[in-house]
Amino acid sequence: MPSISRGEVExxxxxxxxxxxxxxxxxxxxxxxxxxQAVAQVGQVADQDIPPTSHAVPLTNVFRRDDVRPGLSQQQAVAAAPAAEDGRFRVPRILGEEA
Amino acid sequence: MSELTRLDAADLAARIQAREVSAVEVTQAHLDRIAAVDATVHAFLHVDTERALDAAKAVDDDVAAGRPAVSPLAGVPLALKDVLAMQGAPTTCGSKVLEHWQPPYDATVTRRLREAGVVILGKTNMDEFAMGSSTENSAFGVTRNPWDLDRIPGGSGGGSAAALAAFEAPLAIGTDTGGSIRQPGAVTGTVGVKPTYGTVSRFGLVAFSSSLDQAGPCARTVLDAALLHEVIAGHDPLDSTSIDAPVPPVVAAAREGATGDLTGVRVGVVTEFAGDGYQPGVSAAFEAAVAQLRELGAEIVEVSCPSFDLALPAYYLIAPSEASSNLARFDAMRYGLRVGDDGERSAEEVMSLTRAAGFGAEVKRRIMLGTYALSAGYYDAYYGSAQKVRTLIMRDFEAAFGRVDVLVSPTTPTTAFRIGERVDDPMAMYRADLCTIPSNLAGNAALSVPCGLSGDDGLPVGLQIMSPALQDHRGYRVAAAYEVARDAAQGGSLITRVPELEVV
Structure with missing residues (x-):
């Protein structure tokens, strides 16, 4: 049976x-x-040759016409940002000291 | 309480068109009711007073000018689950991560409601990101069940269901990933419908589990649910999983069912959804409902769907897996909460601190469970097997629907449980969705219609009716026929037996 340790949670x-x-x-x-432990029951079908289902109603190749249509303005896009500067998203540093 | 809040949606819309009452008066009556009882019930996270009155006024202007109604629900108020984007108001999903967040666009469902002249009163409480069966996982407090204020209103759409049962709104929108429309409907004595997956647009519906999430109508009568269903359903190019097919004729089916004849309809009772774990009062109410269907002329047979026993475990692998991926977007960079940004910490540290502060325990559990199930080395055993189970469940449905027109079961194994009873026992909470999950995994249509009160605690019980994909109308016909027979047998509508709430 599977088990989850503290180390695994970390x-x-x-x-x-x-x-x-x-x-x-x-x-x-x-x-x-x-x-x-409870959900591991599904493992009883692991060895069976059954095709997987990812979506109940399979659709393929859903395209739209390649038309330009308006998206959000820059102002709308950053309106809800936790921090913005000069119309851009301001983010904490991405690289570590060693980089 | 104003009589207007006791009326159903179809009746309200007719009275507005007949100029017996104005849409503004109807909206104001519901806003007054919210002001009087919502401090107790807490169904709403946001009440959109001014815009609701404006929307009602626009309907009145149409009526005054003699213009035809834009829809059969023009002027009727509605409560919108706070997981659907609505411009100009917060969309929080019951999470601190999105507290005060205002979406820059309307969900397609929201847009369709507005275009139909439906008056959106406000946004309703829910389990955080729709993860839960009690609405206790909301970051903004619990919602109480109007039938018994110490009990849960179901979840995740407990706010929408409670709003109906408290007569704060005659219509509501819910979303159903594993039962979040049907189970709250069952425990509040209201009607809740999960349409066929892909028939109601997910554009602007904040994603929990994309292959399962589906918005649908909630109401106090089957006909009202059908009217709302036809307003919100239909193909949407903005949702790539939207089905390009006509909306099933659910209103016609509800009207046909209301004539009370089910002769020739074959109803299958699911063998697996009975026995141990089912509250005796729930089983008794369910059996009485089946007997009533037989009296209406339906042919009743028992149908075994052996793979349904694996639906719950498969769901609790698939839904958390998709959630762990979908909720990665809450990264503290573009919108929503950010904590710990002290100029020293890295983006990754800020992200981890923000997610720790912004997500509640259930959301964290599911993100970690999904991360585990999708990990290299476990993928085949867990996620891969769950996808195979999904195929088996679809095959069981296919075989069943070869023999019967609809399947029935109790909507959920118990009546509303007490607030706090299951918060520390995730598996006990998950079992509330035992009977509703198969239809999510198979993507077909299912609804819950109230089927009386449980003999052991006097609380509402739900009858679930499942139909094949795109055959949503079958369930409506059976539910409407049952509703008429139930009311005749019980001497009036079930919802009128909800206790009076103390008005502040």
Whole structure:
């Protein structure tokens, strides 16, 4: 049976860009473990030759005409930004000290 | 309480056209009701008073000028779930990450409502990003069930369902990814419909699980739900998963059903959705409803759908996987919350701190679960298997619909549970969606219609009716016929038995 360790929760939180406290790591480890145990039942079909379904109503090649149409103005686009400067998104530094 | 708030949508629209009452009076009556009871119920996160009155005034102007009604629901007020974008008002999805965020465009559903002259009263409370079955996961407080204020109104669309049961609005919009329209409908004694996937545009619907999310109508009667269904449904080039096909004739079906004859209709009772875990009062109400369908002339058969037992586990892999990807957009850069930006921290650190502060526990659990299920080494065992289960469920439906016209089950295994009862037990919470999930995974149509009160606690029970994809009208016909028979047998509409709320 699968099990989820504290270390695994820390790793998942890092991958998902979620800062977690020690308490949360404990709580999520126990809860995720319980959930994963329950959902692992789907594994009983893993070896069967069944085509996967990703969408209930499969549609392919949905195109639209290649017409120009108005999008958001620059002002609208940055209107809800947490920080903006000169009509652009202002973001924290992207590179580390060593870069 | 003004009598106007007790009327159904079809009746209100007719009275407005007949100039018996103005749309402004109707809207004002509902705004007054919200002011009187919403401090208790807390169905709304935002009330859009001025624009609602403006929209009502525009309908009155049309009536005064003798112009034909823009739709059969012109002038009728509606409560919009806060997961659909509406320009000029906040769209929060019940999350701190989007607190105060105002979308720069309208969702297609919102646009269609406006064009139909429907008066949008405001935005309703919900579980954060529609993840939950109780509306307790909202960052902005719980919504209370008008039938019993200590109990949940269902979720994620608890605000929309509670608004109907509290007579704050005759119509509402919900979204249903695993049951978020139908289960709140069941536990509040209201009608909730999940249309066929792809028939109502997802443009402007903030994505939780894109292959499952579907907006749909909520109302107090089957006919009102059908009228609203026809307003919001239809092909939309802005949603690449939108189906380019005519809207199923749901209003005609509701009217046909209301004649009370189901002769020749084959109804399948799902074997797997009964027994252990089903509250006795729910099972009894369901069985009585099936007996009533038989009296209406329907042929009842039992149908086994063995793969439905795997629907819940498959859903809790597929939905979190898609959510973990969809919610990556909340990165603290372009919109929404940003915390910890002290000029020193990197973008990645700010992102992690923001997501930690902005998301609630259930959203974090699902993001991590989805991240786990999609990880290299686990993908085939979890996500890949869940996609195979999805195929098996579709095959079960296909086989069943070869024998019967519709399938029925209880909408959810219990009546409304107490606030707080399941917050620390995710698996217990997830089981509320046991019966509703198969239709999301298969993408077909399903609805919940109230089927009486549970004998053990006096709370509403829902009858779920499932139809094949694009055959939404079948469910409406059966539901409308049942509704007429139920009201005749019980001496009036179920919703009128909701206790009076204390008015402040």
């Amino acid at each position: 790793h998942l939180a890092r991958l998902a860009r979620l800062a977690v406290t020690e308490d949360e790591v404990d709580r999520f480890a126990a809860q995720l473990d319980q959930i994963v």
